[in-house]
Amino acid sequence: MRCGVVALVGRPNVGKSSLVNALLKTKAAIVSPKPQTTRNAVRCIYNDGRAQIIFTDTPGIHIPKDKLGRFLADSAIGALENVHVACWLVEADDRKIGPEDLQTLEALSKARCPVALAVNKCDQGDPERAFELYGATRPFAARVALSAKTGRGVSALVDLLLPFLPEGEPCYDPDILIDGTERFLAGELLRGQVLTFLRDEVPHRVAVEVEEYKSPDEYPNRRKLYIRAALIVETVGQKAILIGASGAMLKKIGRAARLEIEQATGHSVYLELWVKVSPRWRQSDLVLKRLGYS
Ligand SMILES: Nc1nc2c(ncn2[C@@H]2O[C@H](COP(=O)(O)OP(=O)(O)OP(=O)(O)O)[C@@H](O)[C@H]2O)c(=O)[nH]1
Ligand SMILES: [Mg+2]
Known part of the structure; x- marks a missing residue:
């Protein structure tokens, strides 16, 4: 090997x-x-x-x-x-x-x-x-x-x-696909749907912060995987685009992300989304660090 x-x-x-x-x-x-x-x-x-x-x-x-x-x-x-x-x-x-x-x-x-x-x-x-x-x-x-x-x-x-590649035994269990938590993967799948549904510069202005992640794997009394995530944007205008008329865009993104997370984790998922404005977050050391970009 x-x-x-x-x-x-x-x-x-x-x-x-x-x-x-x-x-x-x-x-x-x-x-x-x-x-x-x-x-x-x-x-x-x-x-x-x-x-x-x-x-x-x-x-x-x-x-x-x-x-x-x-x-x-x-x-x-x-x-x-x-x-x-x-x-x-x-x-x-x-x-x-x-x-x-x-x-x-x-x-x-x-x-x-x-x-x-x-x-x-x-x-x-x-x-x-x-x-x-x-x-x-x-x-x-x-x-x-x-x-x-x-x-x-x-x-x-x-x-x-x-x-x-050097000879050696595997470092990772063969069931592991990525060296990252399920929580990280869920956040990425959600960001992927933001990229799918939004156009122009808006997706680049969005960050995903998974604020709560409670999986039946860790909390056996739960029947569903509960995720609360904030979609962080820079301006009120971007927030309006992300939410869409009567919340239609956010619903679309949420539904598509939920289906993908369900497929990836094998759990039924309750996904709660909200949109937060954080001006110039891409320039803020503090926010970037909190989002794992540092
Ligand atoms: N026709 C064609 N399109 C491809 C191929 N590989 C990737 N693409 C497309 O190229 C685009 C970029 O693919 P990604 O895999 O996101 O590229 P990346 O290098 O990871 O991009 P960054 O993460 O932004 O650095 C997507 O639209 C893909 O569908 C290929 O072999 N053929
Ligand atoms: Mg890439």
Whole structure:
């Protein structure tokens, strides 16, 4: 058996979380067409008969505009410490190397680990030009073309990474999918629905704070998993959008999140949501810390 850690890095929106879900064959991480979907580096555990691979899904590396953005970029770069391999994810359609790619490249050049190049979204483009473009930037220990959407190349990526991982017994119980609490996962599923239903800049202005989480696993006298969560926004206008006419938007988000949490936990869920205005929360050290973004 082999057991090791692989960090998945790259600019926002290239499909890092989609790849994690394709590897684990389940929804371990939230995915959306909006950049900066992932906000925490999360260890996701892949198992097969040959190895346990701890894939760290990371926030997209970008040029930060506020303290939240700084936290996102820093946590992605920080995830490159103490890994056995880094996997740089780019897109088949890429035709030039942008500032965010350069930033990723700089972080990779400081990491003391082999780097694999993975060209994603091959269902919508030919990877050859991306291999040429990125292949000229630095040495790569391995290269693979894949599509997190169709699954093409996903097992080839595992095969390529295996030789870089040390021999050893699994670190995590094989039933564990992510190194995070059920409470964290529930908050993420809820944030994922905010990303699904809201448009433009609004989803980026929303944070989820799970204030109470009482599961029948811990409180056997309860028949339902009880969750109370605050959706934190920056302005009264955003609050109005999030709530919607007669509360319709909040209801829609809540219903979809509840169904996903029920599926993930196996419990029937009572989800209580409220919306709180916290001006400039993305710039507040105090609030960011409370939300786990520090
Ligand atoms: N066509 C196609 N779309 C993909 C593929 N992989 C991901 N996507 C789409 O790309 C978008 C971004 O995917 P994510 O997995 O959220 O990207 P990410 O790199 O985790 O983004 P951040 O968390 O913001 O850094 C979503 O709309 C996905 O459905 C793929 O292989 N093919
Ligand atoms: Mg992501």
